Amino acid sequence: MNEEKNPGIPAIPEEDLPDSIHIRDFPAELATAGIEPEEEPEILARRDLNQVIHSMLTVGLVTTTVVLLLGFALSIIYRQPLAEKASGFSEILPGLRRGDPESFLDLGLLLLIATPILRVIGSLIEFISKRNWRYTYITSLVLLVLALSMMLGKG
Amino acid sequence: MVTILLILAIGLVVGGVGAMMGIGGGILLIPILTAFLGVPIKTAIGTSIVCVIATSCAAGAVYVGRGMTHNRLAMILEVATTAGALAGGVTAVLISPRLLALLFACILIYVAFIMHRLPKEERPPVRTGALDTSYIDPRTGGRVTYGIRRLGMGMGASFLAGNVSGLLGIGGGIIKVPIMNLMMGVPLRASIATSNFMIGITAATSGIIYYMSGFVSPKLAIPTALGVLAGAQIGTRVGGRIRSQRLRQIFQLLLLAFATMMLVQAWMK
Numbered sequence: 312m313n314e315e316k317n318p319g320i321p322a323i324p325e326e327d328l329p330d331s332i333h334i335r336d337f338p339a340e341l342a343t344a345g346i347e348p349e350e351e352p353e354i355l356a357r358r359d360l361n362q363v364i365h366s367m368l369t370v371g372l373v374t375t376t377v378v379l380l381l382g383f384a385l386s387i388i389y390r391q392p393l394a395e396k397a398s399g400f401s402e403i404l405p406g407l408r409r410g411d412p413e414s415f416l417d418l419g420l421l422l423l424i425a426t427p428i429l430r431v432i433g434s435l436i437e438f439i440s441k442r443n444w445r446y447t448y449i450t451s452l453v454l455l456v457l458a459l460s461m462m463l464g465k466g
Numbered sequence: 467m468v469t470i471l472l473i474l475a476i477g478l479v480v481g482g483v484g485a486m487m488g489i490g491g492g493i494l495l496i497p498i499l500t501a502f503l504g505v506p507i508k509t510a511i512g513t514s515i516v517c518v519i520a521t522s523c524a525a526g527a528v529y530v531g532r533g534m535t536h537n538r539l540a541m542i543l544e545v546a547t548t549a550g551a552l553a554g555g556v557t558a559v560l561i562s563p564r565l566l567a568l569l570f571a572c573i574l575i576y577v578a579f580i581m582h583r584l585p586k587e588e589r590p591p592v593r594t595g596a597l598d599t600s601y602i603d604p605r606t607g608g609r610v611t612y613g614i615r616r617l618g619m620g621m622g623a624s625f626l627a628g629n630v631s632g633l634l635g636i637g638g639g640i641i642k643v644p645i646m647n648l649m650m651g652v653p654l655r656a657s658i659a660t661s662n663f664m665i666g667i668t669a670a671t672s673g674i675i676y677y678m679s680g681f682v683s684p685k686l687a688i689p690t691a692l693g694v695l696a697g698a699q700i701g702t703r704v705g706g707r708i709r710s711q712r713l714r715q716i717f718q719l720l721l722l723a724f725a726t727m728m729l730v731q732a733w734m735k
Contacts (some may be wrong), residue, residue: 357599360537361530368527372520379688393470393685397677416684423516423691424673426523427666434541449541453667456548460671463556464678 360437367433371426375419382415428457470689473503477517477693484694485701487717490665491694492518492636493577496570497724500731505686507563507570507731511635512681515673517694518637522666524695534659536599536652539614546621547628547642547668554632555672559679567732570634574725577640578718591653601656615651623649632672637665 386393389412397417398406406414435450476498480491492514499510529535558566594613603610614620623645631638639661646657676682 354600357533357537361533361535364537365527365531368523368530372523372527375520379692383688393688395683395685396680397682397684399678413684416688420516420677420682420684420687423519423523424670424677427519427526427670430523430526431544431667434537446538446541449545452545453541453548456545456552457667457671457674460548460552460555460674461678463552464675 356441356443359441360434363433363437364430367430368426371422371429375422375426378415378422379419382412382419385410385412385415388412428454431457470685473686473689474693477690477695478697478700479693480690481517481521481694481697481699482701482704483697483717485698486704487581487714489577489581490518490521490637490639491698492634493574493640493721494724495690495694496635497574497727499686500567501724501727507566508558508676508681509683509686511558511566512673512676513683513686513690514635515669515676516682516687517691518631518635518669519666519673520691520695521698522637522662522664522669524698526663526666529659529663532601532604532659534601534656535663536597536614536656536660537663538599539597539646539650539652540660540664542597542617543620543624543642544664544667546624547631547638547664548671550625550628550630551632551668551671552628552675554629554634555675556632558633558635558672559675559681564732566634567728571725571728571732573630573634573636574721574728578721578725580640580644581714581718581721589651591651594651603655610653610656612651612653612656616649620645620650628668628671631665631668632675635672635676637662637669639665 385391391412393416394413397420398413403414403417403421407418431450431453435447435454438444438446438450476495477491480494480498484491484494495514495517496507496510499505499513500507505513526535530537591610591612593611594615596614596617598611598613600609600611602608624642627638627641627645630636630641639658642661642664643654643657646652646660647654652660673682
């Protein structure tokens with residue numbers, strides 16, 4: 312299963328990965344062919360991070376596409392042309408309740424913009440769960456810049 | 467409906483040609499939208515940035531799935547690119563459309579000249595002890611291990627790349643790939659994968675600003691993004707077969723023609 316998703320990194324059988332053992336404490340005996348034993352924990356950590364990022368991006372893109380297609384379908388049904396301008400955040404939720412096609416399209420656009428942000432949040436959680444404080448800090452900085460841009464965008 | 471189909475077709479062509487030439491769509495999209503459809507440049511930039519996010523997420527998911535990206539390096543450089551994009555996005559909303567068109571012409575000329583500068587034979591990757599990582603080369607099936615050089619310089623250059631991206635609504639892979647490959651010692655394949663991956667969050671930073679400032683038009687952005695996504699899929703499949711020198715030269719001329727168009731716009735408005 313993992314081999315299909317990540318052909319770049321050799322899969323390690325799931326039964327060899329008990330939850331209680333931290334990834335850094337892995338014994339060298341588990342090393343798979345072609346990898347130096349001392350590199351293995353790092354490669355495993357990388358594989359986990361890849362999986363988190365891959366699934367976040369996929370979920371984001373699929374959700375975006377579904378919402379956009381729904382909006383498209385609704386605007387054809389209601390014979391409403393696509394809007395010139397996107398509406399503000401506060402108008403989207405009431406619009407969705409009314410089944411307004413415009414609001415679905417705006418939500419789709421926002422979900423698209425949010426997809427890379429979702430990926431950063433996913434990586435942050437992954438770094439925290441691996442107790443990788445250095446990268447927790449670095450990833451938080453990226454989120455801080457994003458928060459700043461949200462504040463400046465309003466003004 | 468006709469307009470939507472036309473915009474969708476433009477996106478399709480831009481995505482396809484962009485993927486074949488190894489560049490993102492923004493650099494082609496903005497001149498076409500402003501010159502042929504009369505879209506104001508800031509709205510064209512807002513449209514482009516949405517397409518850039520879409521292509522980066524799609525390409526990024528594939529590259530990450532294959533383990534080609536250097537995620538830790540990306541996270542570090544993203545601090546600089548997003549900060550650059552933030553500054554660029556804020557500036558773009560404020561400065562005159564004329565100046566933006568002028569800057570865009572400059573970047574088009576830069577791209578036309580840098581396109582064939584990447585070396586075909588690259589230096590063998592080496593471990594440096596800094597952020598060493600590895601990937602499986604899809605051609606040979608062997609593991610390629612490499613480390614990073616000149617991280618500080620790379621951070622500075624990434625800030626600039628993010629700045630250009632935020633200001634002009636392009637992904638900026640054409641700047642990030644040479645930085646990583648030539649300056650930091652990342653193998654070309656890994657540079658392309660990592661750059662594609664980083665572009666999404668860079669574009670999202672300024673995308674928020676463009677959206678909130680009313681420069682993202684659903685009418686333009688949605689059909690273009692869908693077109694570019696589909697076009698890129700086709701382009702990557704066809705791209706391997708068409709790689710003649712002649713085609714590349716024609717493309718460079720096209721970029722220079724677009725640069726002239728942007729200069730004319732800067733002059734006229």
